[in-house]
Amino acid sequence: xxxxxxxxxxxxxxxxxxxxxxxxxxxxxxxxxxxxxxxxxxxxxxxxxxxxxxxxxxxxxxxxxxxxxxxxxxxxxxxxxxxxxxxxxxxxxxxxxxxxxxxxxxxxxxxxxxxxxxxxxxxxxxxxxxxxxxxxxxxxxxxxxxxxxxxxxxxxxxxxxxxxxxxxxxxxxxxxxxxxxxxxxxxxxxxxxxxxxxxxxxxxxxxxxxxxxxxxxxx
Amino acid sequence: xxxxxxxxxxxxxxxxxxxxxxxxxxxxxxxxxxxxxxxxxxxxxxxxxxxxxxxxxxxxxxxxxxxxxxxxxxxxxxxxxxxxxxxxxxxxxxxxxxxxxxxxxxxxxxxxx
Numbered sequence: 001x002x003x004x005x006x007x008x009x010x011x012x013x014x015x016x017x018x019x020x021x022x023x024x025x026x027x028x029x030x031x032x033x034x035x036x037x038x039x040x041x042x043x044x045x046x047x048x049x050x051x052x053x054x055x056x057x058x059x060x061x062x063x064x065x066x067x068x069x070x071x072x073x074x075x076x077x078x079x080x081x082x083x084x085x086x087x088x089x090x091x092x093x094x095x096x097x098x099x100x101x102x103x104x105x106x107x108x109x110x111x112x113x114x115x116x117x118x119x120x121x122x123x124x125x126x127x128x129x130x131x132x133x134x135x136x137x138x139x140x141x142x143x144x145x146x147x148x149x150x151x152x153x154x155x156x157x158x159x160x161x162x163x164x165x166x167x168x169x170x171x172x173x174x175x176x177x178x179x180x181x182x183x184x185x186x187x188x189x190x191x192x193x194x195x196x197x198x199x200x201x202x203x204x205x206x207x208x209x210x211x212x213x214x215x216x217x218x219x
Numbered sequence: 220x221x222x223x224x225x226x227x228x229x230x231x232x233x234x235x236x237x238x239x240x241x242x243x244x245x246x247x248x249x250x251x252x253x254x255x256x257x258x259x260x261x262x263x264x265x266x267x268x269x270x271x272x273x274x275x276x277x278x279x280x281x282x283x284x285x286x287x288x289x290x291x292x293x294x295x296x297x298x299x300x301x302x303x304x305x306x307x308x309x310x311x312x313x314x315x316x317x318x319x320x321x322x323x324x325x326x327x328x329x330x331x332x
Binding site: 001002003004005006007008009010011012013090091092094120122123126127147148150151152155181184185186187188 | 220221224225228229232233236237239240242250255256257303304305306307314322324325326327328329330331332
C-alpha cells in the first residue's frame with residue numbers, strides 16, 4: 001500500500017523559523033546568521049564589530065558552539081547580552097534552539113542580533129533560523145575554491161567577507177579565481193576584504209552593517 | 220553531517236504517516252532532494268537506516284530523486300537549468316533570478332503493508 005505524504009522534511013524547523021522571523025520583524029530587530037568554516041575569524045569579526053558599533057546599535061549575540069563558551073568569553077568585555085547554545089556535537093544551529101535563546105533577550109532593547117553559527121560551510125546553510133540574512137565569512141588561508149564548492153551559502157548570503165587578507169602573500173589564494181567563481185554564483189553580492197586582526201577594510205564593513213539596521217544612526 | 224538531522228526528521232514524518240495509515244511495516248520511502256542542498260545519497264541512506272532501527276520502518280528502502288537547480292529570470296521570464304554554478308539568465312544575462320527547483324528536501328510517499 002502506498003501513502004502519499006508530500007511534505008517538506010524540515011517543516012518543523014521551517015515553521016519555527018517563520019515564527020522567529022515574524023517576532024523579530026515586529027520588533028525591528030535584524031538577525032544576522034554568520035556562517036563560516038572553523039577558524040575563519042567569525043569571533044574576531046564580532047569583537048571588532050561590537051567594539052565599534054555598540055555606541056550606535058544595541059547589539060546582542062547568540063554563540064553557537066559545539067562544547068565550550070570560549071567565544072562568548074571573548075565578547076564579555078563589550079557588556080552586551082550573550083547567550084551560548086552548545087550543540088553538543090551537532091554541526092549546526094536550528095530554529096528551535098534560536099527561539100529558546102531569544103527568550104533570554106529583551107527584543108525591545110535590541111537593534112541587531114548576531115548569531116555565530118557552528119563552524120561549518122554546509123550544514124548551517126540548510127537550516128533556516130529565522131534570520132534577516134546570512135553572512136558568509138571565508139579566509140584566505142582556506143583556499144579560493146570555497147564558493148564553487150559550497151554554492152548554496154554564497155548564493156544565499158547577503159554579503160561575503162574575505163578575511164585575513166593580510167596573509168595573502170603567504171598563501172596561494174588566487175583572488176581573481178575566487179572572485180570569478182563568486183560572481184557566477186551571486187553577481188551582485190557585496191564583498192568585503194578584511195583583516196580583522198590588522199584592521200584593513202573594516203571602516204567600509206562598519207558602514208555597511210550599520211546601514212542594515214532598521215533603526216540605524218550614522219557611524 | 221546535515222544528513223543525520225534530516226534523516227531524524229524524516230523518520231518522525233514516516234512513522235507518523237505509517238501509524239495514521241495503519242501500516243505494520245514500512246518497506247519503501249520516496250524522497251526528492253534538490254541538488255543545491257548537497258545531500259550525499261549513501262550517507263543519507265546510512266543515517267536513515269540507523270534512525271529507523273527497532274521501528275516498523277527498519278530495513279525500509281529509500282529511493283532518492285535528485286532535482287537539478289532551475290531558475291526563472293525576473294527580467295525576461297526565461298526558465299533555465301543552472302550548470303557549472305552560473306547563476307545568470309541564459310537569454311538576457313540578468314542576475315535577478317528566482318529559484319524554482321534545487322532546494323527541495325521533500326518526502327513524497329511511503330509504501331508498506
